[in-house]
Amino acid sequence: MAGDPGLALPSRPLLLLLPVLLAVIGHAAAQHNCTCPTNKMTVCELDGRGRCLCRALGSNFEVNCSTLTSKCLLLKARVSAPKTARGLVRPSEHAIVDNDGLYNPDCDHDGRFKARQCNQTSECWCVNSVGVRRTDKGDQNLRCDELVRTHHILIDLRHRPVARAFNHSDLDYELRRLFRDRYRLHPRFVAAVHYEQPTIQIELAQNSSQKTPGDVDIADAAYYFERDVKGESLFQGRGDFDMRVRGEPLDVERTLIYYLDEKPPQFSMKRLTAGLIAVIVVVVVALAACIAVLVITNRRRSGKYKKVEIKELGELRKEPSL
Ligand SMILES: *[C@@H]1O[C@H](CO)[C@@H](O)[C@H](O)[C@H]1NC(C)=O
Numbered sequence: 459m460a461g462d463p464g465l466a467l468p469s470r471p472l473l474l475l476l477p478v479l480l481a482v483i484g485h486a487a488a489q490h491n492c493t494c495p496t497n498k499m500t501v502c503e504l505d506g507r508g509r510c511l512c513r514a515l516g517s518n519f520e521v522n523c524s525t526l527t528s529k530c531l532l533l534k535a536r537v538s539a540p541k542t543a544r545g546l547v548r549p550s551e552h553a554i555v556d557n558d559g560l561y562n563p564d565c566d567h568d569g570r571f572k573a574r575q576c577n578q579t580s581e582c583w584c585v586n587s588v589g590v591r592r593t594d595k596g597d598q599n600l601r602c603d604e605l606v607r608t609h610h611i612l613i614d615l616r617h618r619p620v621a622r623a624f625n626h627s628d629l630d631y632e633l634r635r636l637f638r639d640r641y642r643l644h645p646r647f648v649a650a651v652h653y654e655q656p657t658i659q660i661e662l663a664q665n666s667s668q669k670t671p672g673d674v675d676i677a678d679a680a681y682y683f684e685r686d687v688k689g690e691s692l693f694q695g696r697g698d699f700d701m702r703v704r705g706e707p708l709d710v711e712r713t714l715i716y717y718l719d720e721k722p723p724q725f726s727m728k729r730l731t732a733g734l735i736a737v738i739v740v741v742v743v744a745l746a747a748c749i750a751v752l753v754i755t756n757r758r759r760s761g762k763y764k765k766v767e768i769k770e771l772g773e774l775r776k777e778p779s780l
């Protein structure tokens with residue numbers, strides 16, 4: 459990789475100069491690995507005081523590399539990064555469906571989604587805290603008073619056939635560990651792990667009153683996870699996502715992610731009124747599974763989810779976008 463200091467064998471005059479060079483560059487350069495472990499879509503450099511400073515591609519926003527980068531900045535980097543960029547994102551050989559769209563988001567000063575998004579066009583819509591559209595599209599007069607928080611995320615995975623079903627408690631343990639160690643999400647935000655072969659459901663729950671300033675947002679943890687299962691890890695040099703349960707690899711063949719907002723979305727379609735809480739985003743992984751757009755109703759009393767396929771949401775249907 460370019461930029462690896464002093465790994466090639468230098469010629470003799472250079473060897474003599476090496477101590478000087480090191481002093482000049484600052485030993486930080488030789489000792490520090492100035493890259494961003496949690497976000498490879500960054501450009502990093504040492505500043506005057508030998509600190510490694512990393513900025514997100516696309517926004518130039520300075521990111522904190524000891525925690526996850528916000529999804530808004532990641533989407534922006536993804537949209538703005540030239541597709542041919544080296545070593546940034548590993549292109550997937552599989553089709554990727556990004557639901558309502560990969561758009562170029564506007565992020566606020568904390569790197570979070572602004573409530574109103576226009577994709578640098580004159581057509582605007584309101585999004586929730588995971589950046590998913592939750593209203594009809596309008597013109598530039600459209601107002602979005604607040605950023606509505608997505609407080610519940612249901613990740614629904616289907617794994618490839620295995621000789622024996624996974625042990626539920628082992629699976630639960632491994633998934634919680636994954637979210638804690640890899641995504642730095644506080645364990646109390648992993649509300650439940652359900653399993654009925656071959657379907658695994660991970661529920662993330664975090665409302666505004668529960669989230670403290672240092673906490674990773676479930677939106678970001680879910681996005682890093684989504685990219686991991688797609689084989690497009692955002693982590694720097696941490697290898698592929700390789701999840702195992704008691705040594706048995708867990709290969710995901712399909713993922714659906716459901717987002718529940720604190721307030722119902724506001725689509726004008728008739729059947730999207732009563733009881734509907736969230737718009738669903740579909741992620742297709744690995745096997746080119748069929749594309750579906752789903753919605754979820756939240757039955758407050760039973761607390762159960764009911765999946766409903768809504769065909770009319772043709773607008774949400776997108777062809778593979780990368
Ligand atoms: C945003 O704009 C890009 C480029 O113009 C386009 O490809 C994409 O579909 C748009 N996304 C949405 C959600 O409108």
Ligand SMILES: *[C@@H]1O[C@H](CO)[C@@H](O)[C@H](O)[C@H]1NC(C)=O
Pocket residue numbers: 625626627628
């Ligand atoms: C699952 O594993 C746990 C220990 O990790 C064990 O106590 C339990 O009996 C196992 N369950 C099944 C159904 O094998």
Ligand SMILES: *[C@@H]1O[C@H](CO)[C@@H](O)[C@H](O)[C@H]1NC(C)=O
Pocket residue numbers: 665666667668
């Ligand atoms: C946040 O979640 C907690 C625990 O689930 C719940 O008791 C509380 O009422 C929720 N607060 C809001 C504002 O939804």
Ligand SMILES: *[C@@H]1O[C@H](CO)[C@@H](O)[C@H](O)[C@H]1NC(C)=O
Pocket residue numbers: 522523524525672673
């Ligand atoms: C970076 O994130 C870590 C973990 O959340 C936090 O402890 C630290 O204060 C943050 N650093 C800055 C400069 O914000």
Ligand SMILES: *[C@@H]1O[C@H](CO)[C@@H](O)[C@H](O)[C@H]1NC(C)=O
Pocket residue numbers: 491493694695696
């Ligand atoms: C620098 O970081 C990269 C990516 O994390 C890693 O592959 C490499 O071994 C590191 N080099 C040093 C000298 O630590």
